[in-house]
Amino acid sequence: GAVVSQHPSRVICKSGTSVKIECRSLDFQATTMFWYRQFPKQSLMLMATSNEGSKATYEQGVEKDKFLINHASLTLSTLTVTSAHPEDSSFYICSARRQGPHEQYFGPGTRLTVT
Amino acid sequence: AQSVTQLGSHVSVSEGALVLLRCNYSSSVPPYLFWYVQYPNQGLQLLLKYTSAATLVKGINGFEAEFKKSETSFHLTKPSAHMSDAAEYFCAVSDTGNQFYFGTGTSLTVIP
Numbered sequence: 001g002a003v004v005s006q007h008p009s010r011v012i013c014k015s016g017t018s019v020k021i022e023c024r025s026l027d028f029q030a031t032t033m034f035w036y037r038q039f040p041k042q043s044l045m046l047m048a049t050s051n052e053g054s055k056a057t058y059e060q061g062v063e064k065d066k067f068l069i070n071h072a073s074l075t076l077s078t079l080t081v082t083s084a085h086p087e088d089s090s091f092y093i094c095s096a097r098r099q100g101p102h103e104q105y106f107g108p109g110t111r112l113t114v115t
Numbered sequence: 116a117q118s119v120t121q122l123g124s125h126v127s128v129s130e131g132a133l134v135l136l137r138c139n140y141s142s143s144v145p146p147y148l149f150w151y152v153q154y155p156n157q158g159l160q161l162l163l164k165y166t167s168a169a170t171l172v173k174g175i176n177g178f179e180a181e182f183k184k185s186e187t188s189f190h191l192t193k194p195s196a197h198m199s200d201a202a203e204y205f206c207a208v209s210d211t212g213n214q215f216y217f218g219t220g221t222s223l224t225v226i227p
Contacts, residue, residue, distance in 0.1 A: 006158075032213060043205060043217045044159075093158050097213065104215060106151075106159040 003027055004096050006107035013084055013114055021079045021110045023094030029074035030096035034104065035067075038091040050077050084114040117142045117208050121218035129226045134193040136221045138180075138206035141187065148189045149207040149215075150180055159205065165189060176200070201225045 003026040013019050023033060032051050036044040048064075050056040050071035058064045066088075068080040077096075081088055091111050095104040122137040140146055147166050151159040163174025170182040180191045189206060206218040 004158075034215075041220075041222075043219045046215070049213065091156075095159075095215075103149075103161065103164060105161075108158040109156070111156060 002098070002103075002105045004030075004094065004105045004107040006092075006094055006110050008110060009108060010111045011113070013112070015085055015114055016083055018080055018082045019084055019112060021081075021092055021094075021112070023077045023079070023096070023107050025075045025096040025098070025105070028096075028098045028105075030077075031074070031099055032097045033071055033077040034095045034097070035069060035077075035079050036093045036095065038093060038109075040091075044093060047079075081112065084112070086114045088112065089114045117146065117210060117214075117216045119206050119208050119216055119218035121204075121206050121221050123221055124219065125222045125224065127224040127226055128196045130198055131195050134178075134191070134196045134200065134223065136191040136204050136206075136223065138189045138191065138218060139187050140189060140206075140208045142208055142210065144210050147209045148180075148182060149209070150174065150178070150189075150191050151205045151207065153203045153205065153220075162191070162204075196223075196225045198225050198227060 005024045007022045035047045038044050047062045048056045048058045050069045052071045056069035071077040093109045095106045118141045120139045149164045150162040162178050163172045165172050165182045173179045178193045204221045207215045209215045
């Protein structure tokens with residue numbers, strides 16, 4: 001149990017376009033979902049925390065107008081990178097937390113390349 | 116405030132040798148501590164976690180870690196390295212389960 005999926009696993013887009021990444025908890029309801037960004041050979045940086053039905057909380061330095069997060073249901077959160085630029089190229093990982101176990105379950109990640 | 120320090124960004128061991136990956140934490144409250152493994156282009160997989168029960172925690176794939184409050188450490192060990200253990204390892208600390216603070220990671224190379 002506690003499986004988190006992400007779609008797509010890889011995406012290439014042109015500069016200036018927008019890209020949506022989905023994060024789904026497949027077998028549990030996620031009260032909270034998290035979005036991380038990981039640069040090559042570096043650690044995960046928390047971008048934002050989203051709770052179902054409320055606005056996401058963004059970490060300092062993360063542009064909320066550029067990285068739109070929607071947590072429409074207890075099993076789905078989306079991250080939309082708007083007007084993408086090459087510097088947005090990165091590995092984006094989501095995680096989900098459910099009530100009870102003190103743990104986050106991580107998705108497999110999405111590799112975004114902006115050309 | 117909480118933070119994690121992983122000493123050694125790269126560790127190399129021979130196949131069959133002991134694996135020791137170091138993690139020290141800073142926390143103002145009793146921490147929850149985690150070790151995750153990441154294979155190339157994949158997400159994070161939980162190896163083990165400490166949540167204030169037994170100080171010696173056993174995880175998957177033969178890994179274990181010991182919580183030492185006096186040393187503020189949570190080092191990861193495995194008695195005998197396998198080639199399949201080559202990956203990136205992250206230590207993380209959390210207080211409530213919401214905010215996770217990750218270390219910078221340790222890349223483990225296993226030499227045949």
